[in-house]
Amino acid sequence: MFPNVLNEPPQQFKVGLPADFGMGVDERFKESMGVWIIRTADDMVQNASGFYVLISTCTHLGCTPNYLSAESKFKCPCHGSGFRLTGINFEGPAPRPLERARVVLAEDGQILVDKSRHFQYELGQWADPEAFLKI
Amino acid sequence: MATETKTVKPRESAPTRFWNWLTETQVWTSVFRHERPNTDRNRVLVMLSNIFLHLHPVRIRKSGVKLRYTWCMGGLSFFLFLVLTFTGLLLMFYYRPTLEYAYSDIVGLREHVPLGIMREMHRWGAHAMVITVWLHMFRVFMTGSYKPPREFNWSVGVIMLVLTLLLSFTGYLLPWDQLAIWAITVGSNMARATPFLGHEGPGSALLALGDVKLIHAADDARFALLGGTFVGEGALLRFYVLHCVGLPLAIAVLMAVHFWRVRKDGGISGPM
Numbered sequence: 309m310f311p312n313v314l315n316e317p318p319q320q321f322k323v324g325l326p327a328d329f330g331m332g333v334d335e336r337f338k339e340s341m342g343v344w345i346i347r348t349a350d351d352m353v354q355n356a357s358g359f360y361v362l363i364s365t366c367t368h369l370g371c372t373p374n375y376l377s378a379e380s381k382f383k384c385p386c387h388g389s390g391f392r393l394t395g396i397n398f399e400g401p402a403p404r405p406l407e408r409a410r411v412v413l414a415e416d417g418q419i420l421v422d423k424s425r426h427f428q429y430e431l432g433q434w435a436d437p438e439a440f441l442k443i
Numbered sequence: 444m445a446t447e448t449k450t451v452k453p454r455e456s457a458p459t460r461f462w463n464w465l466t467e468t469q470v471w472t473s474v475f476r477h478e479r480p481n482t483d484r485n486r487v488l489v490m491l492s493n494i495f496l497h498l499h500p501v502r503i504r505k506s507g508v509k510l511r512y513t514w515c516m517g518g519l520s521f522f523l524f525l526v527l528t529f530t531g532l533l534l535m536f537y538y539r540p541t542l543e544y545a546y547s548d549i550v551g552l553r554e555h556v557p558l559g560i561m562r563e564m565h566r567w568g569a570h571a572m573v574i575t576v577w578l579h580m581f582r583v584f585m586t587g588s589y590k591p592p593r594e595f596n597w598s599v600g601v602i603m604l605v606l607t608l609l610l611s612f613t614g615y616l617l618p619w620d621q622l623a624i625w626a627i628t629v630g631s632n633m634a635r636a637t638p639f640l641g642h643e644g645p646g647s648a649l650l651a652l653g654d655v656k657l658i659h660a661a662d663d664a665r666f667a668l669l670g671g672t673f674v675g676e677g678a679l680l681r682f683y684v685l686h687c688v689g690l691p692l693a694i695a696v697l698m699a700v701h702f703w704r705v706r707k708d709g710g711i712s713g714p715m
Contacts, residue, residue: 370628
């Protein structure tokens with residue numbers, strides 16, 4: 309029942325140099341890794357410019373929301389939960405904001421995303437230095 | 444000399460002689476171990492010496508077979524179970540539970556396979572069985588048939604209700620379309636909150652050695668169900684095995700117990 313090896317994507321992976329990313333939501337790693345890489349000029353918690361990584365799992369029942377660029381929000385197709393680009397929930401049944409993943413700079417200067425560590429807004433964890441990559 | 448009076452039996456017809464010979468052969472008497480059902484005793488023996496019939500009551504009250512008391516929902520549920528077993532078996536000849544083939548096989552069952560309606564019969568039969576099982580339970584409740592001495596059978600029935608819903612749930616994943624994947628994602632996320640054994644459940648934090656959590660996303664109840672941390676190929680195979688082997692076996696055993704208890708507890712739905 310509990311295999312020793314899992315054929316699943318790794319929890320830690322590099323996504324590229326910070327210069328590779330423009331402002332806003334990057335969807336390239338949503339399908340393969342289940343995350344959005346978001347570059348912002350001023351984060352609501354950290355009050356700095358840089359990167360945060362949202363885990364693309366709806367906090368209602370675990371579906372994958374879609375990014376609607378025209379409306380600047382994430383919208384879950386299962387039950388209609390909506391999230392701002394910050395990850396804060398504002399419509400639908402989702403009880404709490406999307407979770408952010410650990411994001412740091414690797415030694416080679418690339419952005420390293422670590423999905424094994426989650427940061428939850430309602431627990432005050434978005435203020436953690438590793439929940440946001442200041443650039 | 445006294446003359447003997449001879450009685451001459453009328454000669455039996457050929458079919459009767461054949462019948463008499465047949466019913467005395469070793470093959471016949473090893474299968475049917477009772478006389479013809481021409482007395483009450485033999486009629487009882489007909490029921491009791493047959494594996495299929497002995498689960499049923501020897502006698503049923505007239506009121507028991509009236510449709511207005513029983514709705515025949517238990518019988519319909521069993522009938523649908525047989526339909527689902529048969530159609531499901533036919534589907535197993537075509538369907539391959541892998542990421543590569545699952546969806547295309549389901550489409551192929553409809554488009555390419557002669558008598559591909561087996562898939563629709565299986566699907567609609569499954570919906571119907573869930574409905575008839577609920578209605579059966581409703582009828583049993585409304586006629587008070589859960590009361591002693593039938594409380595044991597009520598409990599067996601509740602377990603079979605859960606198994607029916609689990610069969611429906613596991614079968615729902617097998618078409619491997621978007622609806623299936625996300626429905627099972629949503630459904631299996633409930634297992635995260637299992638007390639002690641789900642990594643987001645109450646008490647799971649207590650199961651830890653120092654800083655090392657014993658229950659985490661890769662070894663909790665949900666993981667055992669899905670064979671992975673998300674609904675992927677492991678989940679498809681596990682649900683297939685559960686759907687085709689594990690759950691049907693369990694529910695078949697309980698059905699036997701259920702029918703046997705109906706007989707022991709005084710037959711269908713009458714007052715005690």
